[in-house]
Amino acid sequence: MFAYIVRRTLYAIPLLIGVNLITFLLFFVVNSPDDMARSQLGNKNLTPAAIQKWKEARGYDKPVAYNESASGANKFTETIFFEKSVKLFVFDFGTADDGRDISHDIAERMWPSLAIAIPSLIVGLLLNITLSMLLAFFRGSYIDVTGVILAVTLLSISAMFYIIGGQYAISKLLHLVPISGYDDTGLEAIRFLILPVIIGVISGIGSGTRIYRTFFLEEINRDYVKTARAKGLSESWVLFKHVLKNAGLPILTGVVAAIPLLFLGSLLTESFFGIPGLGSYTIDAIQSQDFGIVRSMVFLSAVLYILGLLLTDISYTLVDPRVRLN
């Protein structure tokens, strides 16, 4: 087991190098820092001094990969590649355009993201499993057919519609909770969090229920289920004791893969509800073209994604003895 985890972790290293190279290529080779400066500052009346100032403020004034003027090892470290890309490996994200420390911001903004993402995940998971089991129980009947069509309808609705419609109906018409904002002092936070969580859950019902239903249906006609029924067990006992356990495997691994990504929050929800999490951080950075933050978030999310893959593999081997480690 331990050797397996070590091997999988080592496999993550070339992946991270690849991600790093892609971001480096995108941000510094496709366009030179001069191009970025010109694009951001506007093309009119642009003096070389202004470009130089812009580059210096962001540390883009160094050579891209090899510094002739420096000495010794500094030939490689005094470069954009080392400063901006290699340092990501030790989670040194540098500073944003407004001078704030990106690592500090990320550590701080992680918590509001989690405050929404974790309840949404848990409630959504329970609800989707319940609904899909219900459909699987009534498989082939009108309830099942209607349920599936309803699920397809729900998943065809844009996520933005759920957010805008929910804000309008619950906050603006009924005045139940504030439209947006955030407060992290205990119970007060719930007033701000409940609507985003509800909307997050509702917008996930369609796709979740539909996928989980197929997981259940794949198991429900297997031989071991027929045996259980032949023994005279009731259908609900069969569903909960036998089918749920086995259909739970793909559900579980899907959830495990998503857990690390919870830190990143949801771009849309956070931005619409004005929640100071990592999702809105990313979206603000994209909109204000803060390349430093975008680059850091690309790297961070890749790390978390790879962590998710690793956790999926490990969880599979833990819960399913049929999967062998190799």
Next chain:
Amino acid sequence: MNFLADIKFTPLWSDWLVYLLFFTLAVAFFYVRRHEHLLSPWRQIARRKLAMIALIVLSLYAVIGFIDSIHFKVALPKQDSSQQTQYSAETLSVLDVILKPIRENDEKTFSAPFALTLFAKENIDVNGKTIRDYPRLKYGGAHLESVDERAADVFTRFLHGSARALVLLAVLVLLALIYDARRKGIMIAAAIHRLVRGEYEIPARTIVLTIGLFIWVGMVLAHLAPYYHVLGTDKVGQDVLYLSLKSIRTGLIIGTLSPVIMLPFAILLGVMAGYFRGWVDDVIQYVYTTLNSIPGILLIAAFVLMIQVIIDNNPDMFSNLAARADAKLLALCLILGITSWTGLCRLLRAETLKLREIDYIQASLSFGVRNMRILTRHLVPNVMHIVMIIVVIDFSGLVLAEAVLAYVGVGVDPSINSWGNMINSARLEMAREPIVWWSLVAAFMFMFVLVLAANLFSDAVRDAFDPRLRK
């Protein structure tokens, strides 16, 4: 005078790709028709009611998108015969010509659906005095004296439209039945009988009802839209119905070109990884896992920001604003394709790993057939059903993604009509009291109908083509 001499076709790059796509579809259609083993899953789809309704909706969108992709410029009237022909600066599409009555009815600013007046009060002159009231619209309901006549006027136009729709539908159904009766050598009465009793193999009654519904809606709109803003007007006074219809092309291009652009790579790499195994497999797996590690939206954002920089710094590359916006649209399709081909590649690799152990591939190998020939003649045709299922499934997700990207600020150019851009600009008006809801609702509805149809159709396609489920 020759009409064609007065116009000059000015296709955009994306137009050529649309034509290519339709051409490929047509070729595929005739190819499938002549091969029974390819035709049978489609027969299965044709027997499903929901799938056929979805297909009709998709075809309607596709037709609108296609006629919106035929761009041209109109010649300006000549001063004298020796002068060289000059063309107007404005590029139009065939759809613009059809929608002329609602394209040109621009009001000043917001107005509600079927409104006779603007949405907000303004200072207006009445007989020399300045009063504060809702000004009348320039076009919407301009033929009416007062708002009291509106209900009766709308109703008569509605009746006229409905009657014409009914006649048109009856003629179409009759023509189809006559064709069918001729082909089968039966009486027309017998054909009508078969239709009413539902004895056709395809759900003919459902198809007739669906087409009838669209003809009805279309006819009623054709009677109402020139006189009213059926879906209201937006901030700069443009008709929302016109904007929604114009957005169809953008939605379809994002949904279809994105997966298709990367299709050759996805197929080739996926099949090669599964067939050659070893280091080829390792390299290809490494490439797609790396690309997959970056969440799609961030990769898209980073890419679009960089494309923006390139476009900003090379203004000479594009002849006009439309070409520039078009280039951005294609770049967006490209990056959407790059983020979505990995899933397909992985599926194809897994399928090929299975296929290469099957006897017919092993037989070709022992006969000494060259690798390239095995790949192209034996493997690729046998994984094409997966390709089609995935392309159809991806479509709806991409249409929805466009709206999100527009909100994030990395979507299509603001000068291009798209549902995402409509939602994004309407979103800011949510705070108004009373609320301006019509652009938002119109954009969401048009998007919803397309995505729902695509999802229902993709379900049918998957059921028919996935051999694992067919058992």
